[in-house]
Amino acid sequence: MAIPVVAQHLEEPGHLPNKGKVGMICLIIGESAIFSIFVLAYLFYIGKSQWGPQPKEVLEVPILNTVCLLSSSLTIWLSERAIEHNLLMTFTAWLGVTIALGSIFLVGTGWEWYKLIYHDGLALQTNLFGTTFYSLVGLHASHVIIGLIMLITLWLFAMTGHVSGKNSERIQTLALYWHFVDAVWVVVFAVVYVIGR
Amino acid sequence: MSTQEQLAPSRSEGAHGGTGVVHGDPVQTHAPAHTDSIHLPRPTAYPIIAALGFTLLVAGILTHYVISILGVCLLAYGCVGWFREVLPHEMHENITVRVQEISIASARKSVGRLPGGAESGGQRAHVGVGAFSPLVGLKGGVAGGIAMIFPALAYGLIAQHSIWYPVNLLGGAGVSGMTGFGNPTMQDLRAFHMATLGFATIIHVISCTLIGLLYGSILPLMPKHPIILGGIIAPLAWTGILFAALPTINPEMSAHISWPDFLLAQFVFGITAGWVVSRSSYYRTAKSLPFAMRLGFEGGGVGREDGEDHR
């Protein structure tokens, strides 16, 4: 009589990927598609504005912003590592730095927009450049905001002592999102400030 | 009993994120009276509240901003509630397991077999697995492809005084528009063109590989006269089809082609490829099987020596 494979030879359920991470990766894939469409629209409309300010005339390359945002990817990675080793203080500190860097980025973007709107007279309605610029950069900024809200919540929990090494998987999932936001900025930066200018 | 080993009870290691953890001792397979309880996520109204909030938020754009404000409030309420539902610990409810034996059995007790499976590679059902290899077909295709170059070039050289003639015809086939080869003159056809050479090579390689693979998989299905089938009948058939269809596919090519010579080249291909394929061991195995089994649609059972499985 044939004896079927016995259980020991089978894969252990523990080998299945963490569902939080899988879910987050799926979300990121979906979001990337959204961004691609906006990027495509941006690329398609480069140079097609019929009137109003052109990118060359008004855009300045936001070096500081970019540096801040990209380095925040590093800091959040450091905090991920810290929590994995259950170093709560380090974790909280690096998380704080990440939040600070993200906030600087947001303020910088706000400042840039302020200048564009009140100084250069470029609004969403002005021309195709305005339309695509504000929507693409705004889309990214809205993701930064959502990310920041979540990071701040996490930070508050950490400060009140509700976080421990056991949560590190969830924190990594959140960090994944933040990495994604940073990576998207690279694309947005390339498209808006390098190709588009 | 194999049953128990196979669907052996197990204790979950929490890999399911707390949604379905079995508590208690390892379950006894033969103990229907076990009364464990299982944790399932607790029903919650927060998702529906959040969904309603989001919808109202959007609906406000369409109607009145007050509705949006209401939506935002609901959304925030839903999110916070949801958050507290999963943090710090996921809320769950205990469901008591009320085991009742479920018997899984089929009235269909035995499984039909077709004889002769042992030769087909020892499988009950994957006909040809292990024995059949697409490589054979590939080899046949390559061999045929190389072989047919000679009659084709010879034809070009003898009849048209240029080995580029057949190359240009083939290369211009699908690409008359792309290579700017509309309405070619004889001069054009005899001269050397890099583009058509490239296209011709691609077309030749792809089609020879494909047809070779096809030979590799189909000839063993009809193993009686491989050379007649693969070498003569098949090339005749596709030349006939091409003859009928080429005026539509590519009128220029059809106007310049010499069909007898074309057919000759096809025979060379067919015979070579057919010969290579028919030397493979799989081909020889397949010879002894009935057709439907060669096809792999039917039978090909493992002829197990004992009658145990034919209860």
Place this chain on the structure above:
Amino acid sequence: MLHWMLKRSTFALRSARRLPVAAVLVGSLLFAASAWAENKPSPIPNMFAPVSTPAEQEFTMSMFVLGITLGILVVVGGSWAYVVAKYRSTDSSDVEPPQIYGSPQVELAWTIVPVVIVVVLFLTTARMIFSIQDHPRPKNALDITVVGHQFWWEYRYPQYGVVVANEMHVPMSTPGQVRPTFMKLQSADVWHSFWVPQLAGKVDNIPDHINDMWIDPHVPGVYVGQCGQFCGVEHAMMLIRVYVDTPDQFQRWITNQQQPGVEQPGAGQNTPQQVIRQQGGVVPTALELPANRSGAGSGASAGGGDQTGAGSAGQPMNQVVAGKQVFLQNACINCHAVQGTNANGRFGPNLTHFGSRDTLGSGIVVNNVDNLKAWIRNPSDLKEGALMPPMQLDETQLEQVSLYLTSLK
């Protein structure tokens, strides 16, 4: 080809007993192809009755693809029918059939065969695409700019300085006298699509994009089609009429169109057919003129157009002159142009030679005084959602302006 297809289809019928599907579909396609495939003007815009090179090539293409797919249908559908018929079983014995998991070599075979078929199909299609789309434009070709508007068509003849609406005239093109027509397709507002199946496949009129298309009809007559892209309420009533004239008829027509609009006394009672004959146009043969839509008041019956409005026969000239005044003093001129007057609106159809048209409202009804009155009284009666407002004229004004417009030959 047809014969062969017919044979195949009866084969399909027999072999596939449980394939009513195939039979019906194949049958009706063949029916459609053969029953109406008369390559001449027809009120049925049948793509299987082409009279112009692009349409003919598309027809060849379609027969080729149809042939191949029918072959596939017969083989695959046939084996389906065979399996379903052969292996249905009411046997309730306790034996399971042999368990087969797969077979690499048949699977390989039925992957490669479709690949080969696809390659053949693709090569053919590609050649057809290039030969239709990238057709070189001969020097003597006629140029027309076709502008889609919400629910009507504007045709500009840049070589002649002529602008007409809704009824397009092109010369016929014969092997002896090749004169294809090349069109530039544009849109004034939303997305439309120009489609006259017997002449060529459709090409879209897109606001931000100019498209090209060409035809070289061989048989004179009137060809119908309609807008092929949803463009608003009256998309259904955005009809197309293409008049294919012999070269000298075309010459006479275009010369007349180049003249400014002059009202011709007493012409109001002419039937459309007479009008066309006077203009040197071709009388539509197999073509019925559109019937009156209900909702329009009284009026001419289908196909005839031989009754005209009561009292219109032999109208004194002064009615027409009065009508001209009505036209020029109302908002009409904001939207409509009549060359030779100060009406030069661009929003609505050009009315310079309105009287020489067979139909009004982009082909929805016969052009006669009654229908015209009904139209001007309230365009939405005939064409709900048309972008011309009801002009609030009284009955005498209506009569006068209608007489004036029909007199513009």
Place this chain on the structure above:
Amino acid sequence: MADASLPIGSLDLTPEALAEGTFREYLHGWVTTVDHKRLGILYVLYALFFLVVGGAEAMIIRVQLMYPDNHFVSPEVYNRMFTMHGTTMVFLMGMPLLFGFANYLVPLMIGARDMAFPRLNALSFWLTAFGGILLYYSFIGGFGLYGQGSAPDVGWFEYAPLTTRTYSQGHAVDFWALSLFVTGWGTLGAAINIITTTISMRCKGMTMMRIPLFCWLLLCTSALTLVAITPLTAAQVMLELDRYLGAHFFDTQAGGSALIWAHFFWIFGHPEVYILVLPAFGVANEIIPVFSRKPAFGYTAMVAASVGIVFISLGVWAHHMFTVGMTSAANAFFTLSTMIIAVPTGIKVFNWIATMWGGKLRFATPMLFAATFVVHFLLSGLTGIMLSASPWDWQLHNSYFVIAHFHYVLVGAIVFSMLAGIYYWFPKVTGRLMDEKLGKWHFWLFLIGFHLTFDFLHVPGILGMPRWVYTYEASRGWASWNMIASVGGFIQFLASGIFVWNLLYSGLHGAEAGPDPWDAWTLEWATSSPPPEYNFAVEPVVASRRPLWDLKHPSDTDTQYE
């Protein structure tokens, strides 16, 4: 082996909570539920409701087109009808139906206790539900507040610039864009959930190459959803930016492009049709083997073909745009990529036929639907190939031939397959069998109606009848074909009535089904009908693709052969 018994489920038809609760509590139970089975049922009921609504709209269309020059409804109403019909059927019927099936079945089939994210699951459903309600609210609310406009009326693909403020005043377009924006997030959530469940929640021994084909196809569908629904969401955001904030994405007067909307829509739209059809394949892949008494032929090839379809289908969208004036090279490219899809789909069709070959086919109602699904799909695929030959498509585009093509898939293949699924899994869900006699009536009437309608609609297409026309002239020669099609439509309506009756009747009075009425092989049949909240009292462990086959034939298990 007759009493091979397993403690993996329990028969518990009336939990006390339910039996004793008031109606209010009962309702409360449904709205707060996070149980994948209940949500699955909700999805399916919701979809069936909208099948009726969309079907009613289709009937209005068919009545209107029955005669030439008909005046049953005004052009404005007609335009609303087909727009809402298309939108409803695709977004509120098709997708919820497939997610309903996925929700109910995927965890059961892979031996899990619930979806990966049960609360997200609830959120997804309710977003879909409220989005649909918002869309239908446009019939009343669209008019009431802002004067012009009512339900969306510019076709289900909402081509720009007809959707700009200039040409569509009122809020019809906004209702379309925003309510589908809402359902879009629901869809995305559901897709994420299904993917994560299949990847991370499998029971022991359930390797990826052992999950039932249905799960594979839903995995593929969900993956496609991730990258296909989101472009639509993005495009809708742009459209609303245009309409509310004065942006110029699709505003042709300010240099915006109408074409780019078309591209964005079809980048979504084409994968969308495969999103709809892949689950239909999945259902067929479960039913055909069971009723042929053979395993699915070529499992690996089926998986490969499905994955192949996912990738290829991302690169073919412009076959909906052959007439927009692309370059000839682009037309050729999209012709090729479109035709290539025939290869993996062909593999599927052949494999289904091979699965039935040599089997013992039992034509119960599920199998009737599943077997005809195969031919319908074959035929509609072949008309698809005709459309993909772009020169012919220049003629056929936007004609009734296209209508016939896609209804052949959407109704003949997808609806047929989904109905097969409903007949097949109804006993699992309710514990009762559906009535066979009514089922056969339903099948034959629906089949006849379907063929009368959609076989004959190919013809007016060839005779030059464009779609979206609220009426046509008698002289065009389209009248008789439309008459036949309308009659067919009414027969479908009748048949659907029988179906609804069958659902209600069998739900209450059907024969007891028992856990495994079809003698099937996947895990969902290893637990009671209906399954308990926790699906399996003990987590199952499997060793092959057909765990129940192994149980039923312990001396001849699959494990040795895979």
